Amino acid sequence: MAELLVVEDDTDAGDALAEALRFEGHEVRLAFDGEQGFRFLEERRPDAILLDVEMPILDGPALVNRMSRHPHLAAVPVVLISGSPELRRLAERVGTPYFLPKPYRYEQLLRILERVLRERIPVCWSAR
Amino acid sequence: VPIGAFHQEGLTTFSREKDPMRMPGPFMTKLAGAFLLVVVVLVGAATVSLWQFAGLAEKGQSIARQYTEEVVNAERLRSAQDAQAAAGRGYLITRHAEFLQRLQEAEDAFDQVLAALRSRIHSEEDSALLDAVAQTSAEYRRAGHRVLAEKGGSATAEEIPRQFERDVVPRRAEVTHAIDEFVVHKEKLLSTGYDEQRSLTRRAIATSAAVLSAAVLACAMFAWMMSRDLASAYRREQEAVRSAERALAARQELLGIVAHDLRSPLSAIAMKAGLLRRRADDENVRKQAESIGNVAMRMDLLIKSLLDAASIELGKLSVSRAPCDVDEVVHEAMDTLGSLATPKSIHLDVRASEAVTVVLADRQRLLQVLTNLVGNAIKFALEGGDVTIATERIGAEIRFSVSDTGPGIASEDLPHVFDRFWKAERGGRKGSGLGLYIAKGIVEAHGGRIWVDSQLGQGAKFYFTLAATEERPSHGEKPANGPSGSHPPVVHV
Numbered sequence: 107m108a109e110l111l112v113v114e115d116d117t118d119a120g121d122a123l124a125e126a127l128r129f130e131g132h133e134v135r136l137a138f139d140g141e142q143g144f145r146f147l148e149e150r151r152p153d154a155i156l157l158d159v160e161m162p163i164l165d166g167p168a169l170v171n172r173m174s175r176h177p178h179l180a181a182v183p184v185v186l187i188s189g190s191p192e193l194r195r196l197a198e199r200v201g202t203p204y205f206l207p208k209p210y211r212y213e214q215l216l217r218i219l220e221r222v223l224r225e226r227i228p229v230c231w232s233a234r
Numbered sequence: 235v236p237i238g239a240f241h242q243e244g245l246t247t248f249s250r251e252k253d254p255m256r257m258p259g260p261f262m263t264k265l266a267g268a269f270l271l272v273v274v275v276l277v278g279a280a281t282v283s284l285w286q287f288a289g290l291a292e293k294g295q296s297i298a299r300q301y302t303e304e305v306v307n308a309e310r311l312r313s314a315q316d317a318q319a320a321a322g323r324g325y326l327i328t329r330h331a332e333f334l335q336r337l338q339e340a341e342d343a344f345d346q347v348l349a350a351l352r353s354r355i356h357s358e359e360d361s362a363l364l365d366a367v368a369q370t371s372a373e374y375r376r377a378g379h380r381v382l383a384e385k386g387g388s389a390t391a392e393e394i395p396r397q398f399e400r401d402v403v404p405r406r407a408e409v410t411h412a413i414d415e416f417v418v419h420k421e422k423l424l425s426t427g428y429d430e431q432r433s434l435t436r437r438a439i440a441t442s443a444a445v446l447s448a449a450v451l452a453c454a455m456f457a458w459m460m461s462r463d464l465a466s467a468y469r470r471e472q473e474a475v476r477s478a479e480r481a482l483a484a485r486q487e488l489l490g491i492v493a494h495d496l497r498s499p500l501s502a503i504a505m506k507a508g509l510l511r512r513r514a515d516d517e518n519v520r521k522q523a524e525s526i527g528n529v530a531m532r533m534d535l536l537i538k539s540l541l542d543a544a545s546i547e548l549g550k551l552s553v554s555r556a557p558c559d560v561d562e563v564v565h566e567a568m569d570t571l572g573s574l575a576t577p578k579s580i581h582l583d584v585r586a587s588e589a590v591t592v593v594l595a596d597r598q599r600l601l602q603v604l605t606n607l608v609g610n611a612i613k614f615a616l617e618g619g620d621v622t623i624a625t626e627r628i629g630a631e632i633r634f635s636v637s638d639t640g641p642g643i644a645s646e647d648l649p650h651v652f653d654r655f656w657k658a659e660r661g662g663r664k665g666s667g668l669g670l671y672i673a674k675g676i677v678e679a680h681g682g683r684i685w686v687d688s689q690l691g692q693g694a695k696f697y698f699t700l701a702a703t704e705e706r707p708s709h710g711e712k713p714a715n716g717p718s719g720s721h722p723p724v725v726h727v
Contacts, residue, residue: 118498119498119499121502122509125506129509189494189496190490190494191538208497209501209531209534212504212508215508
């Protein structure tokens with residue numbers, strides 16, 4: 107069981123993801139924008155973040171950028187989620203090896219989550 | 235989203251307007267006409283000028299010749315007169331009959347020249363002066379002959395010179411004076427002729443300059459009109475190209491937004507379907523949930539196809555080539571599509587020649603081409619038929635072929651099978667008509683070729699080529715890394 111933070115502005119997609127993760131036995135908090143996500147992060151540091159890219163107020167990469175300025179948050183692994191065809195490149199820029207292109211299957215989610223929790227490679231902001 | 239409408243408006247216009255060689259007909263006629271007119275005007279002006287100058291030169295020459303001849307003749311009168319005087323004087327001194335002979339000759343010469351001059355009378359003044367010469371000369375002659383007759387007669391030696399001084403010398407002075415006046419007059423005529431010629435030349439130069447200036451002005455005007463027309467045609471062309479590009483870019487952007495906005499709800503559907511499947515106790519519910527998930531993924535594949543087609547159209551399809559094991563990719567495609575073949579009892583077969591090993595390609599894209607072609611083949615193969623993937627190394631290329639035992643493609647349809655949104659009226663299952671278009675785009679983005687061989691009733695055989703390589707495939711490219719790299723869902727596009 108792990109403690110996870112889902113940051114996703116689409117309420118249906120966020121709910122579905124959070125519910126699936128809870129069903130798999132994880133503890134999940136759900137934020138609907140980057141700002142709220144960052145508040146949750148400051149309150150308690152999760153084992154991993156599942157982060158949507160396109161969001162109002164503070165988008166995924168901006169949230170990672172802000173995290174990188176807080177040493178205790180920088181070490182959290184991030185799974186970048188987006189429907190953009192550029193997701194792979196975006197993940198490289200943000201500095202995470204984990205990404206999940208929308209729409210994803212339940213099994214894909216389980217596979218990536220299992221990998222993240224096993225490897226725990228922290229996000230490493232390197233955007234130029 | 236009215237993608238079809240975009241297609242109609244944006245792209246057909248673009249491809250039509252893009253061809254700069256295809257000018258509107260009336261414009262070309264106008265251009266040719268103007269060009270012809272310019273040539274005619276210039277040639278006409280040049281001809282008029284040349285003709286004028288040639289006429290002028292001839293006229294000038296004839297004027298000069300005529301007046302010069304007359305001046306020369308007038309001078310001849312003087313010398314004939316001198317010869318008469320000399321011969322008369324010679325006879326008076328020597329009394330040789332030879333001088334009388336010379337006198338006669340000189341008089342004849344004088345009369346000839348006089349006659350020649352009389353035939354070229356230009357004015358009354360001319361005539362009067364010549365008459366004066368003739369008259370004074372006749373008087374002189376009469377006086378001279380009288381003296382000569384005296385010489386042969388009774389007159390004394392003292393008398394003759396006196397008579398000569400009294401009668402002949404004044405007459406001679408009169409003749410000389412008359413000839414002088416005549417010569418001066420003729421010289422004046424000559425110089426007037428030259429002046430006339432000069433003024434003619436000046437007039438011709440002025441006329442030619444006017445004609446040529448008019449011609450050049452006309453040409454310049456035509457050139458300006460034509461360039462204005464051309465410029466507006468060019469502007470229209472540019473505007474058409476720009477608006478077509480804008481339409482393409484706008485469509486691409488719209489597609490991107492739509493794709494993104496569709497994918498979040500699709501994700502939600504897939505997730506909830508997955509959750510439902512996991513939670514359900516009832517096998518039937520689990521099956522329904524799985525089917526919902528599949529439908530969501532199929533919708534995503536359609537989105538992907540539309541995005542790919544738009545990228546191909548903009549020439550922006552990116553492929554990252556790396557050595558790929560051909561056998562492995564082919565078998566992966568077969569594994570993925572096996573589930574489609576089973577319900578129709580279609581036999582999937584792979585034939586690889588020994589030599590084929592590694593191809594330089596974007597692995598995911600190659601897989602996409604193969605699944606599109608094999609998916610199509612399965613779709614169109616008759617129940618219980620065969621679908622065969624074969625690979626063969628030919629020179630520096632590897633040739634893939636996918637053949638089916640379906641109804642084949644009519645010869646009139648063959649040129650269109652790779653067109654976007656094209657679907658043969660073969661009925662059967664649904665598809666977007668993008669699969670072959672995308673396959674072609676991907677193969678061509680790799681620098682390869684794709685084509686089809688088919689006859690009605692004989693099945694169809696699709697071929698494509700990719701560059702072979704001697705390098706070994708790096709297995710890091712295998713899809714194990716990201717979840718994105720899993721098998722492409724089996725969907726007909």
